[in-house]
Amino acid sequence: MTGYSPLYSRLDALLTSNREFWQFMPFASNQLIWTQSHPGLCQWLMSLDDEAIARYIEDGDALSQALAEWIPDAAELYQLAMTESYPSQQKPLPKGLDIGIPGRKWQQITAFNQVIPTLELPWLEWCAGKGYLGRVLAASHGTAVTSLEWQQALCEEGEAAARKLKLPIDFVQGDAFDPACEQHICSQQHAVALHACGDLHVSLLQRVAAKQGRAVSISPCCYHLIRASHYQPLSRIGRQSTLTLGKHDLRLPLQETVTAGQRVRKQRFVEVSFRLGFDSLQRFVRGCDDYMPVPNVQKAQLNNGFEEFCRWAADKKQVTLPAGIDYQYWQQMGENRFALVERMELVRQLFRRPLEMWLVFDRACYMEESGYQVSVGTFCPKPITPRNILIHAEWMPESL
Template sequence: MSNYVELFHRLDALLVSNCQFWQFMPFAERGFVWQQNPQFCQWLMSIDDSQLQLLSQDIHALTTALLPWIKDAEQLTQIAAEVSPLVRTERSVPQGFESGIPGRKWQQITAFNEVLPRLGLPWLEWCAGKGYLGRVLAVSHQQPVTSLEWQQQLCVDGEQAAKQLQLDINFVHSDAFSIESDTAIVQQQHAVALHACGDLHVSLLQRVAAKKGAAVSISPCCYHLIRQSHYQPMSAAAKTSALVLSKHDLRLPLQETVTAGNRVRQLRFVEVSFRLGFDLLQRELNQTDTYLAVPNVQKALLTQGFEAFCQWAAAKKGLDLPLNIDFEYWQRQGELRFAITERMELVRQLFRRPLEMWLVLDRACFLEEQGYNVVIGSFCDKPITPRNVLIHAERGDL
């Protein structure tokens, strides 16, 4: 059993046995889902907002705080931290190459390039956008690049930039899921995908493996962008897992807590508590226990107060509001539910990186099964991009 398969099974067991702490939709629940553990709920409610902020930004503090309630907290955080930075080899890129590329994207691209081995193979850049990465690969490896992208304008812009920089880049305007795009994948090639979403990178890995492509390196993102209703495990290891992941579950790895200022936090409090309050009201009126999604709202409407919001939401949903509604009561209920929802989201944060690792390991195990030597690591620091995991695979017989 490889290290990755072993790690996958350990992580899988932890995620399965603790699924009551993360596999649910907080905003769809009326109250805490842990009613059978009232002390845990009381403790969560005793956390004030500044502590909540603190814990949501410090995984180690969160782990320690949750340890009395979730005995596997430490182990989960430890396993998720088993991604070490990949070794970077300095690769100089001529001046001017960064022109027109947003700062963070440039840092991601140079970091990605610097952790890739020099295999002397032509490159395939999957879901290339304007081919920013391809430009850097072309110049620092002196190998031709094929950049496949779906949006025509991005291909046009990318082609123009490549021409100006005199680079050997060929854009293929194609849907990555189409049969035709298959012809872009060949055996003697190093395929790369920087932040290709969900099924787009999954289908690349499957097709590279099917063609016994020499090497592939991806940094996955947007795990929830899949064509099926639920996650389709790739590896034999994940196929035996008891976990069935919905799109909502698959969003968890991307739910990074961003440090928002007071004003943004206050706006969010108003909007979300209004929505949750209205939802409780409609549950009462409709005699249902099902969450009712309400469309996006113009922020100006929120300044008109809860009642105006309810009138608007009811009209949108074709719901008749009786005249005797105690709007103050439902607003308070919404605010209380907001506090509960936030605390349930806080607990789910403990599982964010472990779930991402489960998904990354599924890809790594799949590639190993297909005859590849696989390395997982981080290619840059998290402030540059939270999606900083890179999976690199080379055929054993290369």
């Protein structure tokens, strides 16, 4: 048993036993999927107006209390997914370091720097982008940084900025998955990755563990960007789970669109209701009650109206639309289904952070099982970035 394994196990049990409330595709269903199993829940959902939905999205505690009537584990799920913030330590930075760094990115990297320990080791910045984090680490700690990044143009920009600022940063252009990149991981080093997607941050943890690197700090994101078709748990305890997560499930931790402003919400309503309207239409035309995904659409294309959208989508999916279709009827169907999708997504929101923590604790348990002392917490408030979890692991061979 390791430090995070009891938490992981409990979350695993609750996510598994409540799968019917989150592990499905709201888009694919043309009615609330709990119509038979939980009619009371459906009645409650249909009684909510847009404002009430927005309020529950903002207030996870209120949502968990409201849903507890039908999902008795709601309060425990909410509690288990609460994460403490790391204590933050002021680390003064020279002036001018933020040149060219967007405001929110600057807040993220300074917050990241202020919560990670100073170990006086050289740094490895994994999937560095333009190396903004590396810039702050080099300036704040005075130790050398190696920044690995795939895109040559980003390496060049980062390199030029580092030279201008006279900072000890070396860029390496390389593919993080290429075994050749392992040469940049060594034991006396503090590896970091801010928002390296899915398999990219996983590959860092695995390589650091294999080389017994002294420390690694990562802030995971985009859990669905994996090469396998399903999630491959990292930890021994994770491999015992009976949950099988596809990419759609792995997107759930990132789904927070409904709290967007009026304009974005309106745009989303148009796009999603058009898609759902077309889906209902294609089911009718093909005589087959299966959901049909449609590729991404240029936003401007939506301005041409629902009928045009259907023609475009039918062409993409090679569906022949007969003459005489009542497009107004199918558009209305789409709008009705949008309301149902919103309500099913509201219930799934209860599981959003718990599922993220399940993924985070799998990573934490993996590092613990590999001989590391691990901590998990938030490094900045959510408005700065919703992907605000930081996993920090330090090699402690005696904990094996």
